[in-house]
Every structure is written in C-alpha cells, then in structure tokens.
Amino acid sequence: MGMEFLEEHPPYILDRHTKLVNDINPTKKVICLHCPYPYQSDFEQLVDKLYDQYDHILIIVQELHNITVGFISRYDRSKISYFICGALNFQLNHSQVHTYMDWFVTSCHFYKSHKPELLKNILPYNNKPFYFDALLGRKKEHRTYAWDYIQKNLKDKGIATYIDDHYLAIDKNDNEKWIWENDGLHIDQIPKFSVEWVEYFGLPIRLSQVVPLTIYQQTAYSLVAETNFENHYVFFTEKIVKPILARRLFIIVGNRYSLRTLKAMGFKTFDSIIDESYDDIEPTNQRFDAALNQLKWLCEQDQQSIFAQCREITEHNFKHMMTTDWYQLFLNEYKNYFL
Numbered sequence: 001m002g003m004e005f006l007e008e009h010p011p012y013i014l015d016r017h018t019k020l021v022n023d024i025n026p027t028k029k030v031i032c033l034h035c036p037y038p039y040q041s042d043f044e045q046l047v048d049k050l051y052d053q054y055d056h057i058l059i060i061v062q063e064l065h066n067i068t069v070g071f072i073s074r075y076d077r078s079k080i081s082y083f084i085c086g087a088l089n090f091q092l093n094h095s096q097v098h099t100y101m102d103w104f105v106t107s108c109h110f111y112k113s114h115k116p117e118l119l120k121n122i123l124p125y126n127n128k129p130f131y132f133d134a135l136l137g138r139k140k141e142h143r144t145y146a147w148d149y150i151q152k153n154l155k156d157k158g159i160a161t162y163i164d165d166h167y168l169a170i171d172k173n174d175n176e177k178w179i180w181e182n183d184g185l186h187i188d189q190i191p192k193f194s195v196e197w198v199e200y201f202g203l204p205i206r207l208s209q210v211v212p213l214t215i216y217q218q219t220a221y222s223l224v225a226e227t228n229f230e231n232h233y234v235f236f237t238e239k240i241v242k243p244i245l246a247r248r249l250f251i252i253v254g255n256r257y258s259l260r261t262l263k264a265m266g267f268k269t270f271d272s273i274i275d276e277s278y279d280d281i282e283p284t285n286q287r288f289d290a291a292l293n294q295l296k297w298l299c300e301q302d303q304q305s306i307f308a309q310c311r312e313i314t315e316h317n318f319k320h321m322m323t324t325d326w327y328q329l330f331l332n333e334y335k336n337y338f339l
Contacts, residue, residue, distance in 0.1 A: 029054045037063035064235035086235040087261045098333040101326040107209045107241035124247040125307045131299040132158035134223040142229035149292045157299040209238045226254030234261045244321045247314040268313045
C-alpha cells in the first residue's frame with residue numbers, strides 16, 4: 001500500500017478525518033488530505049500515488065489562491081472531492097466541491113468562547129467621527145488601488161492603513177501602516193505576518209483575528225480588502241468575519257461574486273442601501289471603482305439614516321456568523337457523501 005511513501009508526507013495526511021469516514025463505512029477505503037500552503041509540488045506526487053489505492057480521496061483546501069485553485073482544476077477527477085474555504089466561480093467536470101469554512105470557525109472562536117463581552121463595547125449604531133475604516137494590510141494590487149483611491153478622494157473621511165511591503169515588521173508608532181489595539185494585546189516581537197500568534201487578554205490568538213475595537217469605535221462602516229481579487233474563485237478569511245462580528249455595513253474589494261457567495265451561505269448584504277452591482281463586474285479595476293464609489297456615496301449620507309436601514313441586516317449577519325456551527329456543516333457534508 002506504499003505506507004513508506006505516506007510516512008514521508010505526514011503533514012498532508014489528516015488522520016482524524018480519515019478515521020471518521022472509515023468508522024462510518026469501513027468497507028470503503030477513503031483518505032483525507034490537506035492541500036499545503038505555501039504550495040508544495042510533491043503534494044501532487046502523493047495524490048497520484050494514492051489515487052488507485054483508495055476508493056475516494058478527500059482534499060481540504062483552506063487557502064484558496066491561484067496556485068491551489070490551479071491544482072483543483074488540474075486534479076478534477078471523479079474519485080476526488082474538495083472542501084474549500086469559499087467557492088469556485090466555475091464548474092468542475094468530475095470532482096465534487098463542498099465548503100470548509102475554517103476561517104469562520106477560528107475567527108469566531110475567541111469571541112464566542114472566551115471574550116464575547118469585548119464586542120459589546122463597539123456600539124455599532126452610535127454616530128462615529130469617521131465614516132469608514134480601510135485596514136488594507138500588506139501590499140497587494142487591489143489594496144494599492146483602494147489606498148490610492150482613498151488618498152485621492154476620501155483621505156479625511158476615514159481611517160486607512162496600508163503596509164506598502166510584503167512583510168509586517170513596522171514601527172509600533174506608524175499609524176499609517178498599522179494601528180495596534182490599546183488594551184489586552186501583548187507582543188514581545190512584531191511578527192512578519194499577521195497570521196502569527198500573539199497574546200490577547202492572556203490568551204493565544206492570531207494577530208489578524210483580533211477585532212480592531214479601537215478603530216471600530218471611531219468608524220461607521222468597513223471597506224474589506226480580502227486576500228485575493230481574482231474572478232474565478234472566492235476566498236473568505238478573517239477579514240470579512242471581523243466587520244460581521246462588529247455588526248457593520250461592509251463593502252468588499254476582492255473576488256468577483258463575493259457578495260453572491262455570502263448570500264448563498266445565509267448572510268444578507270446591503271443591496272437595499274447601496275448599489276452592490278459591483279459584485280458582478282468582471283474587469284477588476286472597474287469592479288474596484290464601482291465598490292469604492294459606493295464608499296464615497298456613504299460618506300455623503302447621514303450615519304443614523306444608514307444605521308437604521310442596515311440594522312436588521314447586520315444583526316442577522318452577526319447571529320448567523322456566531323450561531324452557525326460551520327464545522328458541523330462540513331461534517332454533515334463529509335459524512336453524508338460517504339454513507
């Protein structure tokens with residue numbers, strides 16, 4: 001069975017999930033793999049080796065990027081099923097695709113299980129001194145586009161930060177690049193990447209999953225610049241989770257059909273308040289312009305009027321994010337597929 005080959009690739013084998021399926025139906029030979037990111041080409045060698053040895057291969061893809069979506073496209077095979085943190089905007093011919101919203105689970109965990117009271121400090125429906133925040137993170141093409149638009153058109157209307165570099169290592173006092181939380185955050189050494197672990201109120205959490213309470217107390221809405229902006233898939237991370245946890249209206253500069261995908265997952269968006277047709281636009285810069293123009297429009301409106309219109313939506317989204325058992329939804333699909 002090539003166990004010596006499997007032992008060479010332990011990070012890719014998810015023993016717990018493999019055992020779960022084999023416990024359900026021991027007559028089926030099923031194995032669960034984790035698609036690595038950063039991507040490693042030897043993962044394809046492993047899949048090729050295992051394909052004829054198993055009845056089915058389950059592959060969890062937590063990170064959707066061009067390189068991992070390219071792998072999914074190349075390995076579109078009848079005996080492979082995918083569980084992904086988002087959606088594909090194209091149909092596979094052979095493989096089945098399901099969701100595995102790991103970023104939803106992990107981003108909610110701290111506020112669900114440890115510090116739910118922190119979210120009560122935001123007061124989302126009180127007037128704020130600034131209209132929006134745009135916490136753009138590290139350098140990427142769509143974030144540079146958003147940053148330039150804000151600097152030209154909306155510089156005094158919101159709080160915007162941008163690290164014009166691929167690493168996070170910055171001066172703690174440089175508020176144009178990153179604004180740190182005032183309370184509870186303990187960092188011995190500034191991490192290179194925001195996905196690294198820090199201590200927050202004495203508990204471990206990824207820096208990127210800390211809800212920016214200090215900023216949200218000053219801003220009314222959020223511009224979300226997600227990880228990627230390609231048209232052929234949607235990848236959701238903590239970036240969309242945080243404004244939802246804070247009960248906020250959001251506009252997305254990211255993948256095409258992001259809003260459509262959120263609706264399919266049970267969330268509501270803000271098409272009754274703003275023009276969300278930007279979600280359908282294929283040329284990326286045109287999509288960004290259309291989204292950013294809606295942000296500009298919001299800056300011209302009375303905050304209380306917008307809050308009144310969006311409150312039912314934001315409360316629904318908060319409840320849906322916090323009460324949905326995203327991992328159980330994954331397990332339901334996972335189990336049912338192999339009964």
